[in-house]
Amino acid sequence: MAQMHKNTKLLPSETEPGLIKTMIEFVSMIPDKYSYNKKEAARKKIQLPETAELKKMIKEGTVALGNQTSPLVVCHNDPSLNNLLYDKNTSSMRIIDYEYLAPNPAAFDIANHFNEFVGTEDFGPDDYLKYLPDDSFIRWWLIEYLREFLGREPTEEELISWERSVKDMMPLSHYFWASWSMVQVEASVHDLDYVTYAKLRFDEAKRLVQLTVEKIKEIFVFPSSNK
Numbered sequence: 001m002a003q004m005h006k007n008t009k010l011l012p013s014e015t016e017p018g019l020i021k022t023m024i025e026f027v028s029m030i031p032d033k034y035s036y037n038k039k040e041a042a043r044k045k046i047q048l049p050e051t052a053e054l055k056k057m058i059k060e061g062t063v064a065l066g067n068q069t070s071p072l073v074v075c076h077n078d079p080s081l082n083n084l085l086y087d088k089n090t091s092s093m094r095i096i097d098y099e100y101l102a103p104n105p106a107a108f109d110i111a112n113h114f115n116e117f118v119g120t121e122d123f124g125p126d127d128y129l130k131y132l133p134d135d136s137f138i139r140w141w142l143i144e145y146l147r148e149f150l151g152r153e154p155t156e157e158e159l160i161s162w163e164r165s166v167k168d169m170m171p172l173s174h175y176f177w178a179s180w181s182m183v184q185v186e187a188s189v190h191d192l193d194y195v196t197y198a199k200l201r202f203d204e205a206k207r208l209v210q211l212t213v214e215k216i217k218e219i220f221v222f223p224s225s226n227k
Helices: 004-009 019-029 037-045 051-067 107-117 127-131 137-152 156-187 194-219
Strands: 072-075 084-087 092-095 104-106
Touching: 004 072, 004 137, 019 051, 019 156, 037 156, 037 194, 051 156, 072 107, 084 137, 104 107, 107 127, 107 137, 107 156, 127 194, 137 156, 156 194
Parallel strands: none
Antiparallel strands: 072 104, 084 092
């Protein structure tokens, strides 16, 4: 991934992340009501977000993009395990399926990759937390990535900055695929439970956002309003 981010050059016109634009397009494609009664009933039963909440999600994503500090690169944007092929004979990795290739912060690709550690099938609401790598693994992974991307050892300050950026992008990655999944409920010809998948991704995004809020509260002690 570091080699792709380092060596694939942005076009002169690619000066901004494509993430929010794509999410806006996804949301615009989600119908007010699904044409299949069974899918619409499932949507209501598990309470998928309505338009107002989807717009709030995009607003949160815009803020997250402003907070993160990793550089704009050509991102794969779908680095799930199914798209990573390891050749044991040559000890090399190949990345496939470039359907969503677009400019985005490097941290988004990395966050997306970590979120996909859960696998691609037969997982439930507790599995994202179970398989999400811990802080020590993320730091080790980023050290290896940055050695390749920077061509040198990263400084402690750089590591901290990248760690924060990746964590800022993790909820946004879930929002991205949740909105994508809500489109697939109506558009896809595959017999997959996109309604439940969207719900799982939304819920994990909310959990990560709440976790960040709680950590901020632990760091900052606000004065009491009592006199």
